[in-house]
Amino acid sequence: MSTVDRERLRDLMDAERRRFATDHPRSLELFERSKRSLLSGVPMNWMTRWAGGFPVFVREAHGAHFVDVDGREYVDLCLGDTGAMAGHAPPAAVEAIARQAANGITFMLPTEDSAWVGEELTRRFGLTGWQFALTATDANRFVIRLARELTGRPKVLVFNWCYHGSVDETFITLHEDGSVSARAGNLGPPVDPSVTTKVVEFNDVPALERALADRDVACVLAEPALTNIGIVLPEPGYHDALRELTAAAGTLLVIDETHTICAGPGGYTAAHGLKPDALTIGKAIASGVPAAVYGFTPEIASRLGPMTSEQEADTGGSGGTLAGNALSMASMRATLGEVLTDAAFERMIALGERFTSGVESVISDGGLPWHVTRLGCRAEYLFSARRPRTGAEAAANADGELDAYMHLFALNRGILLTPFHNMALMSPATVDWDVDRHTAVYAEAADSLIA
Secondary structure (H helix, E strand, C coil): CCCCCHHHHHHHHHHHHHHHHHHCHHHHHHHHHHCCCCHHHCCCHHHHCCCCCCCCCEEEEEECEEEECCCCEEEECCCHHHCCCCCECCHHHHHHHHHHHCCCCCCCCCCHHHHHHHHHHHHHHCCEEEEEECCHHHHHHHHHHHHHHHHCCCEEEEECCCCECECHHHCEEECCCCCEEECCCCCCCCCCHHHHEEEECCCCHHHHHHHHCCCCEEEEEECCCECCCCCECCCCCHHHHHHHHHHHHCCEEEEECCCHHHHCCCHHHHHCCCCCCEEEECCHHHCCCCCEEEEECHHHHHHHHHHCCHHHCCCCCCCCCCCCCHHHHHHHHHHHHHHCCHHHHHHHHHHHHHHHHHHHHHHHHHCCCCEEEEECCEEEEECCCCCCCCHHHHHHCCCHHHHHHHHHHHHCCCEECCCCCCEEECCCCCCHHHHHHHHHHHHHHHHHHHC
16 A cells, blocks of 8 residues: 555544544543633643544553543553653552652652662663753753853754753754754744754764864764654664764763663663763653653763852752652652563563564555554654654654544554654553554554555
């Protein structure tokens, strides 16, 4: 099948929307009620991005499943877009959270858990000098500020269609003619991002070299693989070139593992022997409790110490009253020590392979011009035959209509994918049946388009 009949697709989508509205009366009722008090009817803007016209309201969640307010149960392959990658309510984290909540939540003072977590982060990622934040966005913001202070340089470099949370400097797009502009939907940027940021395509070594040549870039902020425009994997030798070019230019290399922790217990960094100057990660590391971290090489940490004096601790642009709070630290210790363990990742990655194999079999059997890409225990399918090597190629091959249809089709049959794109993630609680259920639903959706 080389193309999809768009008129048929629209008819199918209309039927799926009607089914969704019929099956979710309580969610619809709550959504309409919420419109009277919440902006767009949701507590956070990203919750508007649902193909059915309104979000499912959740009643409870355990492991790899959740139940909505209409009593319908789902296999959760979205997992809070990585925030619940540890699974919902893992017992070890729940126990630690309850214990710490009963003994105080935040003090603006350290607990013993912070020492343990710092040591575990060093074991996993090979860096030191760790600091804590509440979100990966903040971790990235703080590292950018520190990189500018260390280098005396104004610019940041990112990759086209990257994902680093809501960091202002990263909402920039590179166009085919070489011009740059703010990303569509970038609301109220403090300055034109071209003032603060350089942007090049992922996997384009010559472009990276040219962008660093002026020696005005404080840091390159990089996902080891692009993860929010489909999965775009690095080509062989790309990370070696990235490390060599940044070092030669006196530019710090910051690796954001927030999504790529799916590659293993030490993320893509440990799995592939990367050598960043700094590393950031958030979302998954505290079983859904807000927490993020950023760390440095010993050499960078030794240089930062004198710059972060106690006299200016509350005006240095990094930190926050609730950062490193006792509740987050307790949950992080339980998550890293007992949930997202080495053994858990071995199982999760095997499930990612099973998911990918199932999708590939459907694509092959149907003669579909689609593909699926896996990174550890994370996988994503795009509706194009060619596997993209840059963010621009992935964006050009995006198919919003098919994305919406496949997502809603799956949701109506008890499978939740990430609504912004067709991403599936495995948790320690995910089992073979969950994966195989998705394969069956994916095949049913493909058949509906072919018939």
